[in-house]
Amino acid sequence: MSAFSATKLRSPSLASPRSPSSKPSFPSSSLRFPLRAVSSDVLTSSAASLAASHPVISRDEGLDLYEDMVLGRSFEDMCAQMYYRGKMFGFVHLYNGQEAVSTGFIRLLEKKDSVISTYRDHVHALSKGVPARQVMAELFGKTGGCCRGQGGSMHMFSAEHGVLGGFAFIGEGIPIATGAAFSSRYRREVLKEQTHDDVTIAFFGDGTCNNGQFFECLNMAALWKLPIIFVVENNLWAIGMSHLRATSDPEIWKKGPAFGIPGVHVDGMDVLKVREVAKEAIARARSGEGPTLVECETYRFRGHSLADPDELRKPDEKAHYAARDPITAFKKYIFEHNLATESELKAIDKKIDDVVEEAVEFADKSPLPPRTQLLENVFADPKGFGIGPDGTYRCEDPGFTQGTAQV
Amino acid sequence: MAILHPCVGSVYREVPCSVPPTNCLLWGSSLPGAVPDMRMTVADALNSALDEEMSADPKVFLIGEEVGENQGAYKISKGLLEKYGPERVIDTPVTEAGFTGMGVGAAYYGLRPVVEFMTFNFSMQAIDHIINSAAKSNYTSGGQMSAPIVFRGPNGASAGLGAEHNQCYAAWYAACPGLKVLSPYSSEDARGLLKAAIRDPDPVVFLENEFLYGESFPVSAEVLDSSFCLPIGKAKIEREGKDVTITAFSKMVGYALQAADILSKEGINAEVINLRSIRPLDRATINASVRKTNRLVTVEEGFPQHGVGAEICASVIEDSFHYLVAPVERISAADVPMPYAINLERMALPQVTFYQIYLIKYEEKHVN
Numbered sequence: 018m019s020a021f022s023a024t025k026l027r028s029p030s031l032a033s034p035r036s037p038s039s040k041p042s043f044p045s046s047s048l049r050f051p052l053r054a055v056s057s058d059v060l061t062s063s064a065a066s067l068a069a070s071h072p073v074i075s076r077d078e079g080l081d082l083y084e085d086m087v088l089g090r091s092f093e094d095m096c097a098q099m100y101y102r103g104k105m106f107g108f109v110h111l112y113n114g115q116e117a118v119s120t121g122f123i124r125l126l127e128k129k130d131s132v133i134s135t136y137r138d139h140v141h142a143l144s145k146g147v148p149a150r151q152v153m154a155e156l157f158g159k160t161g162g163c164c165r166g167q168g169g170s171m172h173m174f175s176a177e178h179g180v181l182g183g184f185a186f187i188g189e190g191i192p193i194a195t196g197a198a199f200s201s202r203y204r205r206e207v208l209k210e211q212t213h214d215d216v217t218i219a220f221f222g223d224g225t226c227n228n229g230q231f232f233e234c235l236n237m238a239a240l241w242k243l244p245i246i247f248v249v250e251n252n253l254w255a256i257g258m259s260h261l262r263a264t265s266d267p268e269i270w271k272k273g274p275a276f277g278i279p280g281v282h283v284d285g286m287d288v289l290k291v292r293e294v295a296k297e298a299i300a301r302a303r304s305g306e307g308p309t310l311v312e313c314e315t316y317r318f319r320g321h322s323l324a325d326p327d328e329l330r331k332p333d334e335k336a337h338y339a340a341r342d343p344i345t346a347f348k349k350y351i352f353e354h355n356l357a358t359e360s361e362l363k364a365i366d367k368k369i370d371d372v373v374e375e376a377v378e379f380a381d382k383s384p385l386p387p388r389t390q391l392l393e394n395v396f397a398d399p400k401g402f403g404i405g406p407d408g409t410y411r412c413e414d415p416g417f418t419q420g421t422a423q424v
Numbered sequence: 425m426a427i428l429h430p431c432v433g434s435v436y437r438e439v440p441c442s443v444p445p446t447n448c449l450l451w452g453s454s455l456p457g458a459v460p461d462m463r464m465t466v467a468d469a470l471n472s473a474l475d476e477e478m479s480a481d482p483k484v485f486l487i488g489e490e491v492g493e494n495q496g497a498y499k500i501s502k503g504l505l506e507k508y509g510p511e512r513v514i515d516t517p518v519t520e521a522g523f524t525g526m527g528v529g530a531a532y533y534g535l536r537p538v539v540e541f542m543t544f545n546f547s548m549q550a551i552d553h554i555i556n557s558a559a560k561s562n563y564t565s566g567g568q569m570s571a572p573i574v575f576r577g578p579n580g581a582s583a584g585l586g587a588e589h590n591q592c593y594a595a596w597y598a599a600c601p602g603l604k605v606l607s608p609y610s611s612e613d614a615r616g617l618l619k620a621a622i623r624d625p626d627p628v629v630f631l632e633n634e635f636l637y638g639e640s641f642p643v644s645a646e647v648l649d650s651s652f653c654l655p656i657g658k659a660k661i662e663r664e665g666k667d668v669t670i671t672a673f674s675k676m677v678g679y680a681l682q683a684a685d686i687l688s689k690e691g692i693n694a695e696v697i698n699l700r701s702i703r704p705l706d707r708a709t710i711n712a713s714v715r716k717t718n719r720l721v722t723v724e725e726g727f728p729q730h731g732v733g734a735e736i737c738a739s740v741i742e743d744s745f746h747y748l749v750a751p752v753e754r755i756s757a758a759d760v761p762m763p764y765a766i767n768l769e770r771m772a773l774p775q776v777t778f779y780q781i782y783l784i785k786y787e788e789k790h791v792n
Contacts, residue, residue, distance in 0.1 A: 133529075165566035174565035181532055181569065182561075186552055192522050193557055196529020203535060207511050208482055233522030240517070394563050395601050397570035397625040 073289055079356040082288055084365050085124055086116040086344050089140035091373045092149055093319075096139065096156060099377065100323045105156045109170045112140040114286075114318035117343035118250050119144045121291025122218055125299055131179040131217045133194035136171035137250075137317075138183045141220060146178045153376040154383045161383030165390065187221065187255075188228035191247070194219035195234045198245035198308075214244035216302040221248075224255025226269045235276040235310065242307035246298045247273075249312040250285065256321040257329045273310030285313030286341040289350070316341075462644070467637040469611035470500045473618040474538065476650045478508055481536065484622055485512040487527055488540030488577075497542045498578060498637055524550035524575070528557040528627075531571035536622060541577035544593045544631060558627035559602030572625045576618070579607070579631035580674060580725045581773055587761035592726030594673065597629040598703040598735070604656055605703040607631040609677040611641040613700055616654030624656060631702075633675045659706035661713065665695035668719040671710060671736055673699040676723045682776045702732055710736060711743045720752045723774060728756040 074082070093111040100109050112119070115137075123132060123144035134141040142152050147163055155162025156170055163175050173183040181197060184190040198217040204210045225231055226249055238245050249269050253260045261267050273280025279301075283294045291313060298309040316338035320327030351357050464472075478484045485508075490497045492505040492515040505513040516523040520541070527537035541547045547554065554575055562570040580592040598605045604626055608614040614632070621628040646652060662677060663684055672680040677698045684694040695713050699706065714720050720740050722733030733754035740752060758772040 163566070164564060164568065167566045168564045172564045174561075174568050176565075176568040181529070182565075184557070186556065189525065189552060189557060192525020192553060193529035193532070195522070196526035196531070197533055198529075199526055200530040200533035200535050203485070203511065203530065204533075207485075230521045230525065233517075233519035234526070236517060237519065237522055237526065394567040396604075397562055397567075397572075 073293070074356075076356045079351055080361075080365065081124060082120050082292070083344075083347060083351065083357075083362065084369065085120040085144055086288065086347065087366060087369045088143055088149065088372065089116040089119060090344060091369050092139060092143060092152070092376070095153075095373045095377060097319070097323060099153075099156070104381075105170070106158075107169055107171075108136065108322050108324065109156070110135075110137040110322045111319045112137055112317070114338065114342070115250055115252065115315045116140060117288035117291050117347075118220070118248065118285045118313045118315055121288045122220075122246070122248060122295045122299075125292065125295050126179075126216065126218070129179060129215045131181055131194070131197045131215065132220070133181045133190040133197065133217065134173070134183060134220045135187055135190060135222065135225070136183070136185050137222075138171070138173045138180075142173040142175065142178070142180050142183075145175070145180050147173070147175045147180060149372050149376040150379040151175075153373075154380040157380040157383070158385070159380055159383035160386050160390070161379060166386050167390075167394070187225045188230040191219050191221060191225070191230050191234045194245055194247075195238055195243060198238065198243035198302075199241070201244055202241070213303055214305060216299050217243075217245045219245060219247050220250055222255060223249060223251040223253060223260040223269065224258065224263065225249075226251075226272065227264055232272075232276075235272065235278065235308070238308040239277045242305065244302035244305070245308045246295075246302055247308060247310045249310070250315050251312055252315050252317045253334075254317075254321070254330060256325065259329075268312075270310060270312040278308050278310055280310045280312070282312045282314065285315030286338065286343045286346065288343055288347050462642060462648070463640045464611040464615075464643045464648075465638055465640045466608070466611050466614045466632070467498065467500055469614040469643075470618055470632065470637075471502055471504075473615045473622075474501065474504060475507070477619055477622040478504065478512065480650070481622075482512075483534065484536045484538065485514065486538045486540065487514040487516060487523055489516055489518060489542050491515060491540050496540070498634065500632075500637070501540070520546050520549035521553065525553040525557060527573055528553050528561075528571050531558070531573040531627075532561070532569045534572070536572050536574075538574045538576060538622060541575065543582070543589055543634075544577050544579040545589055545591055547575065547577070547593065554597070554603070554627070554629065555600050559600050561602075562626070563602055570625055571627045574618075574621045574624075574628045574630055576621075576630035576632060578634040578637070580633055581757070581762065581769075582634050584764065584766065584769065585762075586764045590762035592631075592724065592757070593629075594631055594702045594724065595726050595731045595735075597631075598705075598732065599730075600703075602627065603703060604628045604701070605631065606656065606701050607633075607673040608700065609636065609662075609674055609698050611639075611643050612647045613654065613660075613698070615643075615647055616652055617656070617700060620653045620656050623653065628656075631674065635675055636678075639678075654700070657701045657704040657706060659700055659709045660698045661695065661709070662698045663694070663696040665693040666717055667693045667695075668721060669695045669697060669710070669713040669717045670721050670723060671697045671699055671733075672723040673702060673732070674725070676725055676774065679774060679776050680723055686776070699732075705735065705739065707739045707743065711740060714740050714744050715747045718747055718749045720748070721755060722752070723755045725757055725773060728754060728759050731756055 089112060093113050096105060096109055096111060099105045119140045132141050132145050139152055143149060151163040152173065155164055155166065155168060155173065158166045158169060160166055163173060168174060168183060171183060171185045173180055181193060182190060194217050201215040205214055251269060270280035270282040281294055284290050294311055298311055301309055348362060486501055486504060491501045492510060492513045495502040501513060524539055527539040530537050558571040558573055581590045594605060594607060597603055606617045606621055606628060608617045618630060621630050663681060670680045680696045684696050687694050695717055697710060697713055722736045724732045726732065733756055737752040737754060755774050760772060762772055763769055
């Protein structure tokens with residue numbers, strides 16, 4: 018049973034881009050801001066709801082998308098195996114089934130753009146370009162990890178690739194993402210360091226959309242026209258709390274226009290539809306038109322975390338979404354439009370298997386952090402900043418970061 | 425807002441405050457080394473520090489409620505909007521969690537936000553971002569994401585505002601690794617520590633005091649220099665003594681100095697330490713002082729249990745146990761939420777006269 022009745026919204030004509038200096042005014046319920054929604058019909062075997070007769074992507078793009086989704090899926094499957102073997106511990110939240118959202122959005126970003134996520138962040142990091150070996154080593158808690166083993170599954174950070182976490186509290190990443198978007202605008206307008214905005218994408222779930230910080234940031238992002246995209250991965254469940262039980266109006270995309278931002282609903286199991294919406298939202302953000310709220314209807318094939326028995330979700334709901342597996346659907350699309358042959362895709366599958374195996378080997382071989390790492394990086398500047406007029410005076414407190422721990 | 429002389433209307437009339445206001449240290453008098461004619465209020469000190477840091481580094485910006493067009497709820501950011509424009513002095517909607525997190529996100533990218541809380545009580549709505557997103561991020565990311573951010577605003581008790589406007593947060597924030605917590609007393613402290621905080625690459629919680637804003641203190645030419653900075657983690661000995669060590673921070677330093685003055689007439693020579701930095705705590709200075717005087721009294725405006733005084737006492741007992749000739753003592757607020765009635769409010773906070781009696785009794789109890 019699908020949680021939503023499939024809503025088919027008309028696609029109105031695109032509004033002309035507004036100049037960045039115009040003040041946003043409140044929209045009335047008849048749309049001042051264009052609401053483009055793509056229908057969320059179930060993918061049928063006739064593939065009628067998938068693109069027209071000519072493909073919307075090139076062969077290279079198609080292979081890139083396929084490879085990224087397969088990487089996400091294989092990596093997460095390997096995580097489950099490693100967890101049950103005791104190599105990974107704590108909370109591990111897997112992304113199986115939601116790959117279309119991560120791939121659809123993040124593969125369109127540039128290196129300088131940022132991604133902020135929640136605890137379900139492995140695949141966002143992988144899509145953004147963090148090497149699989151670094152993510153795996155981080156999960157194993159080894160020094161080869163992207164955070165040197167300090168963060169773990171829920172805290173993937175990579176300054177080099179623009180992955181700003183990795184946050185355990187839901188809703189915590191949204192203000193951080195708003196700040197990253199703010200800094201992008203600041204660097205353009207005040208520091209004059211660049212001519213266009215770097216885009217920030219904040220990924221979060223349906224549960225977060227009832228959290229105060231979400232609304233606070235929709236307001237501020239709209240107020241200051243920040244280059245941010247709020248992407249809701251609506252997989253209908255917040256651990257065991259169904260979205261319908263928790264939310265007075267379950268259609269999350271509607272919350273955007275309440276703040277003056279376009280709200281879009283898209284079928285998150287279809288990577289091409291997600292990609293189309295993403296292209297438009299990213300273009301809006303980059304050109305200074307401001308934020309967009311995108312609600313992706315998606316589903317996680319596994320439980321909330323590997324410790325979740327997942328007893329509340331009904332088997333027919335799971336079967337419904339399993340039939341809409343984004344990778345299977347995209348494979349079909351590739352064959353139907355002759356973008357690649359079966360053997361080429363199999364070669365990619367094999368390549369990814371090798372990448373994931375190598376990641377596990379690397380993580381296994383990577384050493385546990387040395388004992389001295391316990392006290393490192395508490396501060397960027399442990400001695401504190403204080404200089405006199407001669408430029409040499411600093412606080413010399415040797416007991417500063419050492420406390421009473423014996424290492 | 426009128427600032428009441430703390431000794432006026434004291435409940436304990438048998439020991440009236442005999443220090444004339446013009447000589448009272450809380451109201452300011454010449455300190456050794458000060459240029460007699462140069463005085464500055466703490467509000468002006470903070471304003472000038474913000475102004476200078478914003479002009480020196482274009483990445484510094486101020487964000488908070490009322491900071492722009494209203495010149496700051498306590499007028500600390502007076503004139504900054506005209507000078508730097510609305511892109512750098514940002515009036516926010518009432519969204520503490522949102523704009524604090526936004527500041528942290530901007531700090532991850534190397535900007536240097538100064539987030540103003542109208543009072544630190546309101547920071548409780550944003551405390552997730554101060555602790556989890558700012559303080560812990562450098563460690564959790566293995567050194568990749570540091571947040572050079574300053575959270576500032578008035579802390580501690582105000583007057584007649586009841587329980588939700590009066591809590592002191594020094595102990596709460598100072599418990600968290602990854603944060604630096606500063607609390608100035610005088611104008612020199614305010615200028616030097618705020619400049620150091622803004623330049624510091626780590627998150628700093630900067631606890632000011634509403635009553636001190638209007639207080640003026642003498643300042644030397646060195647303090648007025650635009651590169652003046654005070655070290656983070658170093659306490660200042662405001663008054664040398666040999667009989668008992670009194671540690672205090674923020675407004676309580678003034679009270680401690682006044683009490684010390686009164687005590688000196690009783691023949692007790694107290695050493696007053698202005699902590700300046702709650703985290704990192706200057707354990708070296710405190711211990712050196714206690715090893716000299718052999719007695720410790722800690723003073724704070726916060727709640728007694730698990731307070732700043734508790735940490736100082738523990739530190740002294742751990743490091744200087746054999747030097748103590750008497751048990752350590754803590755003076756703090758009463759262990760109650762702040763009442764509203766004026767007499768109860770006065771009783772809920774440390775008063776100079778209380779110190780005086782307390783310290784005299786302390787001497788009787790513990791000195792042969």
